[in-house]
Amino acid sequence: MAERPRLAVIGAGPAGLAAALAAAARGVHVTLVDSAAEPGGQFYRQPAPGLRARRPQALHHQWRTWERLRGGLDAHLAAGGVTHLSDHHVWCVERESAGLTVHALLGPDQERPAAVHADAVLLATGGYEKVLPFPGWTLPGVVTAGGAQAMLKGGLVLPGRRAVVAGSGPLLLPVATGLAAAGAEVAALVESADPKDFVRRTRALAAQPAKLAEGAGYAAALLRHRIPVRTRHTVVAAHGGERLEAVSVAALDAEGRPVPGTERRIACDTLAVGHGMLPHTDLAEGLGCRLDGPNVHVDDEQRTDVPGVWAAGEATGIGGAALSLAEGHIAGRSIAARLAGTEPDPRAWAPAARARTRTRAFFAALEGAYAPPARWAEQVTDGTLVCRCEEVTAGAVRRAVGELGAGDLRTVKLLTRAGMGWCQGRMCAPGVAGVAGCELAPGRRLLARPVPLGVLATQAADAPDEDTSAQ
Numbered sequence: 001m002a003e004r005p006r007l008a009v010i011g012a013g014p015a016g017l018a019a020a021l022a023a024a025a026r027g028v029h030v031t032l033v034d035s036a037a038e039p040g041g042q043f044y045r046q047p048a049p050g051l052r053a054r055r056p057q058a059l060h061h062q063w064r065t066w067e068r069l070r071g072g073l074d075a076h077l078a079a080g081g082v083t084h085l086s087d088h089h090v091w092c093v094e095r096e097s098a099g100l101t102v103h104a105l106l107g108p109d110q111e112r113p114a115a116v117h118a119d120a121v122l123l124a125t126g127g128y129e130k131v132l133p134f135p136g137w138t139l140p141g142v143v144t145a146g147g148a149q150a151m152l153k154g155g156l157v158l159p160g161r162r163a164v165v166a167g168s169g170p171l172l173l174p175v176a177t178g179l180a181a182a183g184a185e186v187a188a189l190v191e192s193a194d195p196k197d198f199v200r201r202t203r204a205l206a207a208q209p210a211k212l213a214e215g216a217g218y219a220a221a222l223l224r225h226r227i228p229v230r231t232r233h234t235v236v237a238a239h240g241g242e243r244l245e246a247v248s249v250a251a252l253d254a255e256g257r258p259v260p261g262t263e264r265r266i267a268c269d270t271l272a273v274g275h276g277m278l279p280h281t282d283l284a285e286g287l288g289c290r291l292d293g294p295n296v297h298v299d300d301e302q303r304t305d306v307p308g309v310w311a312a313g314e315a316t317g318i319g320g321a322a323l324s325l326a327e328g329h330i331a332g333r334s335i336a337a338r339l340a341g342t343e344p345d346p347r348a349w350a351p352a353a354r355a356r357t358r359t360r361a362f363f364a365a366l367e368g369a370y371a372p373p374a375r376w377a378e379q380v381t382d383g384t385l386v387c388r389c390e391e392v393t394a395g396a397v398r399r400a401v402g403e404l405g406a407g408d409l410r411t412v413k414l415l416t417r418a419g420m421g422w423c424q425g426r427m428c429a430p431g432v433a434g435v436a437g438c439e440l441a442p443g444r445r446l447l448a449r450p451v452p453l454g455v456l457a458t459q460a461a462d463a464p465d466e467d468t469s470a471q
């Protein structure tokens with residue numbers, strides 16, 4: 001029997017799963033490599049099997065779509081068309097003369113190396129939350145909005161009893177309503193966006209009635225759970241001794257500054273805060289793929305400009321699960337055709353392409369409306385930590401700019417160590433750049449995650465190959 005072409009899909013969220021199913025259905029052997037224990041990605045994050053969740057769907061939207069994806073994956077796993085490698089953290093994709101090699105670390109300490117060889121790679125690594133600093137943000141009890149949701153969906157636990165959900169972006173809505181539905185008291189939803197900015201974009205937003213219905217559903221849930229919503233407000237400080245006890249929120253003026261005299265204190269033990277999302281582009285950067293702003297650049301077939309490498313989902317731009325599904329499907333079909341040596345016919349995926357166009361336009365309009373307060377960095381006091389790993393304060397960053405003449409993020413990093421710690425700037429770079437007044441440039445990191453020196457030393461010689469030869 002002729003060998004099947006091999007595709008490595010990195011990321012088992014909606015984009016990766018849609019691509020894996022589309023490619024496997026067309027004769028490609030797919031190895032699905034994902035750092036999580038269960039498939040689903042962020043949107044369909046699953047509780048650990050040991051928790052024996054009786055109704056996991058209660059915490060999710062679009063559960064039928066998940067059942068379809070899960071059923072398809074199970075069928076391909078049973079038939080040997082897909083191999084799923086969970087708990088595999090990919091740190092590099094290498095181009096070689098005979099294809100591509102995906103290098104991963106596995107195990108609880110991420111110290112065991114593994115390698116997957118493939119003819120094509122799909123980067124479906126999703127996005128991560130943008131977190132901006134403010135006084136008190138390092139107190140225990142302050143978590144990211146997505147972190148609070150992950151505790152709920154993945155661990156079936158509440159981060160606290162009385163929560164404030166704050167920041168900017170559509171993610172705040174499922175987080176606030178999800179926490180309330182699970183029994184937390186949500187003392188306020190604090191959104192810095194101005195409702196007028198949505199009214200100005202009515203035409204673009206109305207072109208996606210399903211999304212508007214989803215928004216109306218959240219509005220109804222906010223009312224049902226009696227969650228007070230404060231738009232054009234921001235959290236100016238978190239207070240507490242050993243842990244979070246309260247937050248101060250204030251109204252924002254037209255310039256994005258807190259209006260003096262509008263501050264009020266809200267008692268809470270949890271602050272779930274997020275300021276939008278950024279695409280995961282580390283692996284693409286390591287491969288030398290072109291970026292468009294923060295996003296991996298792709299063509300109509302979801303191909304990057306590096307031969308053999310496709311990208312789909314939030315790595316190519318933040319746009320929600322439906323867009324990730326459409327892009328993944330297109331990528332999977334394109335890859336199957338190209339690996340078979342044929343020119344793909346875009347008419348075969350026309351409905352997905354139309355959904356992609358509509359959803360991209362919708363999220364472009366949303367992106368213009370949701371934004372952190374324009375002057376957020378002015379609220380960050382000199383004593384506030386901006387890089388948690390290296391414990392660098394805003395004052396140190398300002399001195400690097402004002403007294404030592406740093407004019408870009410890299411020089412700020414060299415002078416202060418901000419971004420040199422464990423996260424390598426993945427979490428703190430937007431905050432450091434904002435406080436420094438520098439542009440947020442792509443990290444261009446060689447390795448997508450920290451790799452033990454011992455692994456690097458043995459890598460060239462003998463990283464064990466994963467068995468992907470079920471074809």
Ligand SMILES: Cc1cc2nc3c(=O)[nH]c(=O)nc-3n(C[C@H](O)[C@H](O)[C@H](O)COP(=O)(O)OP(=O)(O)OC[C@H]3O[C@@H](n4cnc5c(N)ncnc54)[C@H](O)[C@@H]3O)c2cc1C
Pocket residue numbers: 010011012013014015016033034035036040041042043044088089090091124125126127128129145146147149171174175277280283312313314315319320321322324448
């Ligand atoms: C924290 C968080 C919470 C969210 N909650 C909601 C919500 O409630 N409602 C909503 O509509 N949208 C939500 N979103 C947005 C939603 O997740 C996305 O729209 C959708 O899941 C994107 O699908 P995707 O396949 O592109 O990426 P994801 O679903 O993010 O999947 C990417 C997968 O890639 C894996 N991965 C990334 N890097 C590596 C690597 N180096 N090695 C191995 N695996 C890797 C990740 O573990 C993940 O499983 C959330 C996003 C985030 C970040």
